[in-house]
Amino acid sequence: xxxxxxxxxxxxxxxxxxxxxxxxxxxxxxxxxxxxxxxxxxxxxxxxxxxxxxxxxxxxxxxxxxxxxxxxxxxxxxxxxxxxxxxxx
Numbered sequence: 001x002x003x004x005x006x007x008x009x010x011x012x013x014x015x016x017x018x019x020x021x022x023x024x025x026x027x028x029x030x031x032x033x034x035x036x037x038x039x040x041x042x043x044x045x046x047x048x049x050x051x052x053x054x055x056x057x058x059x060x061x062x063x064x065x066x067x068x069x070x071x072x073x074x075x076x077x078x079x080x081x082x083x084x085x086x087x088x089x
Contacts (some may be wrong), residue, residue: 008056011039019071023087036063043066055083 015035023029040054062079065072 006044007042008044009039009041011037013037015033017072019073021071033069036065036068036076037061038076043047050088052086053084054086055081057081 013035013087014037014059017033018030020028022028039059039060040058042054042055047053047075058081059077059079063076064078065074065076
C-alpha cells in the first residue's frame with residue numbers, strides 16, 4: 001500500500017483429494033473428498049531498516065475439515081490470528 005506498509009491476500013482451492021476404505025464383499029472403494037478454499041489476509045510493515053512487523057488472519061472463512069467430511073484425515077486449524085516481529089542486529 002505504501003513504501004512502508006504492504007498487504008496481501010491468498011486463496012488456496014484444494015480439490016480432487018481421494019480416500020479409500022475397505023468394504024466387505026466389495027473390496028477397496030475409492031471416494032473423492034469435497035473441495036474447499038482457504039483464504040488468508042495480512043499486513044507487513046517495515047518500520048525501520050532493522051524492524052519488520054507482520055499481522056494477519058489465517059483461514060478467514062473458518063474452514064474445518066472435520067465438519068466438511070469424515071474422510072479427511074488431516075486437520076485444518078480454524079480461523080486464527082497472528083502478530084510477529086523480526087529485528088535484525
